[in-house]
Amino acid sequence: MNTSEDMDLVFQALAHRTRRDILDLLRAEPGQAVGHLASNFDVSRINIINHLRVLETAGLVISEKDGRSRRLYLNLMPIQMVYDRWTDRYSGYWSDRLASLKYGAEQATKLKGTS
Amino acid sequence: MNTSEDMDLVFQALAHRTRRDILDLLRAEPGQAVGHLASNFDVSRINIINHLRVLETAGLVISEKDGRSRRLYLNLMPIQMVYDRWTDRYSGYWSDRLASLKYGAEQATKLKGTS
């Protein structure tokens, strides 16, 4: 998670519903195989493999071979690092939830007042 | 932030370095105009307008007309809602930073042991 390109990969990976659903399924049942995972979707198995490649490139999914199948695991570290970087940047705004909402209200007021 | 399509928009908006840089600049100097913002980049002014449209569609940027210019503001609410939803889902893993790192270590050990 050093370069900005890595962050691009993580956000892009999360920017598709199927891939977010994959992460949910891997969280619910870690170590499941590709075919078993794909059976949850209406799209082709190959499409799920393509999505898995995107997730693996972003570091969000790790896999290990197990005979003729492949076990899949969720890895949340990239999301943690994005979160850390983001909250470092904007910690003043929303490191604390209440402060964030306060900011949102202030901004709304400011916009209302000047328009 | 009700539908999954809204989350797609937010993640897609964040999945480009220029757009993340725009958010940083708007945070540093709220209310700045389009041309002033665009002067920070090497790309064309129109390209920044296109990126702004993406950010506004995702709800991350709000704007108001001010004479012949347009004032731009950062809106972090969509990110907050994505964050809330994500941490709701995976709160057991990384609502607490230490717990998250612990999970990461456990997962690494698990993978090492079975491969």
Add this chain to the structure above:
DNA sequence: ACAATATGTAATCATGTAATTACATGAATA
């Protein structure tokens, strides 16, 4: 060895995105 199973690669097609140039609108000001 042969067949069945699990996964992956290659080629393809349609669609979407990023960035550009040229032109158009609308507001401030001489």
Add this chain to the structure above:
DNA sequence: TATTCATGTAATTACATGATTACATATTGT
């Protein structure tokens, strides 16, 4: 009113992405 300034729209181009079908690899079991 004409002109400059700030912004926006339209059309275009190159490239990336999502999803598919057909084929290929590798492993298990008969």
